[in-house]
Amino acid sequence: MWELIQTNRRRSIVLFIGMGLSLLLLGFFIGEAFWGSDGWIAGMSIAFLIWLIMSAVSYFSGDAIVLAMSHAKRVTPEIHPRLFNVVEEMKIAANLPTMPKVYIIPDIAPNAFATGRNPETSSVVVTAGLLEKLDRDELQGVIAHEVSHITNRDILFMTFSAVILGSIVFLSHIFLRSLWFGGGRRSSSRSSSKGGGQLQLIMMLIAILLAVLAPIMAQLLYFAISRKREYLADASAIRLTRYPEGLASALEKIAASDINLESANKATAGLFIVNPLIKKGQRLTALTSTHPPVLERIKILRSIAGGANYADYQRAYSSLKQGTETRTSIIPPSGIQDTKKIELTKPGKREITAESSRRKLDDLIRTLNDFVFLQCTCGLKIKIPPDLKVNNISCPRCGRILEIPLSQLQRIKSRWKADKATNA
Amino acid sequence: MGILLILIGLIILFVLIFIGIYNSLVQLRNRVRNSWAQIDVQLKRRHDLIPNLVETAKGYMKHERTTFESITKARSEAMSAQSVGEKARAESNLNGAMSKFFLVVENYPELKANQNFLAVQEELTSTENKIAFARQNYNDQVLFFNNKIQMFPSNIVATMFNFKTSEYFELESATEREVPKVDFTS
Numbered sequence: 001m002w003e004l005i006q007t008n009r010r011r012s013i014v015l016f017i018g019m020g021l022s023l024l025l026l027g028f029f030i031g032e033a034f035w036g037s038d039g040w041i042a043g044m045s046i047a048f049l050i051w052l053i054m055s056a057v058s059y060f061s062g063d064a065i066v067l068a069m070s071h072a073k074r075v076t077p078e079i080h081p082r083l084f085n086v087v088e089e090m091k092i093a094a095n096l097p098t099m100p101k102v103y104i105i106p107d108i109a110p111n112a113f114a115t116g117r118n119p120e121t122s123s124v125v126v127t128a129g130l131l132e133k134l135d136r137d138e139l140q141g142v143i144a145h146e147v148s149h150i151t152n153r154d155i156l157f158m159t160f161s162a163v164i165l166g167s168i169v170f171l172s173h174i175f176l177r178s179l180w181f182g183g184g185r186r187s188s189s190r191s192s193s194k195g196g197g198q199l200q201l202i203m204m205l206i207a208i209l210l211a212v213l214a215p216i217m218a219q220l221l222y223f224a225i226s227r228k229r230e231y232l233a234d235a236s237a238i239r240l241t242r243y244p245e246g247l248a249s250a251l252e253k254i255a256a257s258d259i260n261l262e263s264a265n266k267a268t269a270g271l272f273i274v275n276p277l278i279k280k281g282q283r284l285t286a287l288t289s290t291h292p293p294v295l296e297r298i299k300i301l302r303s304i305a306g307g308a309n310y311a312d313y314q315r316a317y318s319s320l321k322q323g324t325e326t327r328t329s330i331i332p333p334s335g336i337q338d339t340k341k342i343e344l345t346k347p348g349k350r351e352i353t354a355e356s357s358r359r360k361l362d363d364l365i366r367t368l369n370d371f372v373f374l375q376c377t378c379g380l381k382i383k384i385p386p387d388l389k390v391n392n393i394s395c396p397r398c399g400r401i402l403e404i405p406l407s408q409l410q411r412i413k414s415r416w417k418a419d420k421a422t423n424a
Numbered sequence: 425m426g427i428l429l430i431l432i433g434l435i436i437l438f439v440l441i442f443i444g445i446y447n448s449l450v451q452l453r454n455r456v457r458n459s460w461a462q463i464d465v466q467l468k469r470r471h472d473l474i475p476n477l478v479e480t481a482k483g484y485m486k487h488e489r490t491t492f493e494s495i496t497k498a499r500s501e502a503m504s505a506q507s508v509g510e511k512a513r514a515e516s517n518l519n520g521a522m523s524k525f526f527l528v529v530e531n532y533p534e535l536k537a538n539q540n541f542l543a544v545q546e547e548l549t550s551t552e553n554k555i556a557f558a559r560q561n562y563n564d565q566v567l568f569f570n571n572k573i574q575m576f577p578s579n580i581v582a583t584m585f586n587f588k589t590s591e592y593f594e595l596e597s598a599t600e601r602e603v604p605k606v607d608f609t610s
């Protein structure tokens with residue numbers, strides 16, 4: 001799959017240059033609109049500078065930005081042993097050089113993504129809701145999909161696009177807002193020379209048009225390149241787990257959820273395994289999303305028969321797309337050539353059921369939000385928020401006075417801090 | 425003079441190709457060894473976990489002496505196995521003993537609700553998966569290595585330096601490949 005990695009690297013460069021050019025274009029017109037006929041020099045140099053800084057920042061700390069934007073918290077194995085186990089299983093299966101860092105987003109909407117620069121510095125992120133909704137095999141499918149993004153070198157590209165897309169959306173937003181606050185004043189003061197004023201007005205109109213279009217264009221570009229890699233990550237995931245039904249039913253559960261992930265936005269949406277921003281019914285069929293329609297992905301996974309090869313996935317894909325896109329190859333040639341038969345695992349792996357999962361989910365989110373749990377001798381579990389300032393609390397059920405473990409609260413608070421320090 | 429230069433050039437070219445092939449053979453062999461080491465780590469971990477599981481279960485399952493004995497026996501056999509083939513056989517036996525154990529667990533609902541037992545069971549499940557995935561990876565690496573040894577022109581270098589094909593780690597029959605199924609819904 002070496003050529004795939006090469007392709008991804010090339011695409012990253014194309015995106016890097018393409019985004020740069022569109023930023024320059026935007027800078028040109030905004031400069032013209034604000035500072036008159038010579039404004040394009042200033043506008044373009046500012047755009048160029050922004051481009052350089054953005055690229056450097058997204059290369060070196062794009063993952064940290066994306067993680068911070070989505071409010072993900074790095075966790076230790078004690079917080080969710082099964083998640084760590086599953087990530088380690090996939091690490092072994094994919095022969096990753098190091099264990100990816102594991103993060104949980106304290107949100108009840110089920111979703112997941114991966115980020116990082118290369119396999120050595122990768123992170124896997126899941127939401128608390130995902131952990132509650134999926135059983136072990138399904139979780140394994142999702143993690144396999146994310147680990148595939150890591151081994152296929154999608155993560156750099158995806159993180160990079162998320163940051164650049166985010167900044168383009170942000171910049172044009174600033175520009176459009178600034179029009180309300182005196183942006184036009186400069187042009188009106190110069191309108192003494194009529195021709196110049198008119199030209200500036202035209203420039204202004206173009207700038208506004210571009211500012212509105214740029215984010216949409218950027219998003220479309222991003223979508224165009226990222227659809228294929230979702231299929232590919234599905235195919236690679238099956239090669240790792242050899243159990244298509246796990247991923248299929250996980251996708252089904254995620255798509256069936258009508259809860260929107262609060263911390264996701266336009267820029268980061270493309271990272272997730274299923275688009276986190278679309279409402280229920282739409283999510284299954286949406287055509288112009290970053291991701292291929294989930295329903296289609298599920299159908300392909302369910303129609304895989306005979307083996308877990310890339311060729312088997314391609315066959316399932318082609319037979320589903322009969323007539324329309326039969327000849328589209330989603331798997332690079334070297335993947336297809338790898339014809340060694342890979343047996344599928346039969347269903348019926350041992351499953352450990354979760355008990356009272358809704359309560360577990362709430363507890364997990366509280367743990368992530370630095371709550372401390374206190375067990376009263378009467379059996380009641382009391383949840384103590386991290387900012388509680390008193391030393392004692394009386395049990396609401398039996399009235400016993402309990403001491404607050406302040407040292408534990410402190411330790412938990414400093415845990416995240418230490419974490420942020422290591423991430424930076 | 426010209427012919428001599430061409431000859432020298434050719435010889436240098438051959439030497440470089442030779443070095444390249446030799447190095448890639450060494451690299452592939454190291455990958456095979458490394459992935460075997462990974463299987464070994466996980467097998468050892470499973471052997472360490474089994475006594476934990478047995479300890480937790482013993483309190484609840486007073487009348488299942490034979491089940492525990494067969495697990496202990498299979499475990500010690502697996503621990504003393506040496507070659508790849510021997511290990512595969514011993515581990516299959518251990519798998520069989522474990523699946524019998526989990527069938528018996530079905531009759532003890534209190535045990536199935538025990539938090540410690542669930543934790544150990546999760547660890548054991550994960551370790552079994554890790555073994556399976558490490559094996560999957562090992563067999564992939566062996567395939568690459570063996571292909572390289574048998575294909576021209578690397579086979580010449582391989583025979584010169586006595587690189588030997590590696591053994592696949594296959595479990596004996598298809599039924600044993602499956603992890604024991606335990607249904608908790610009933």
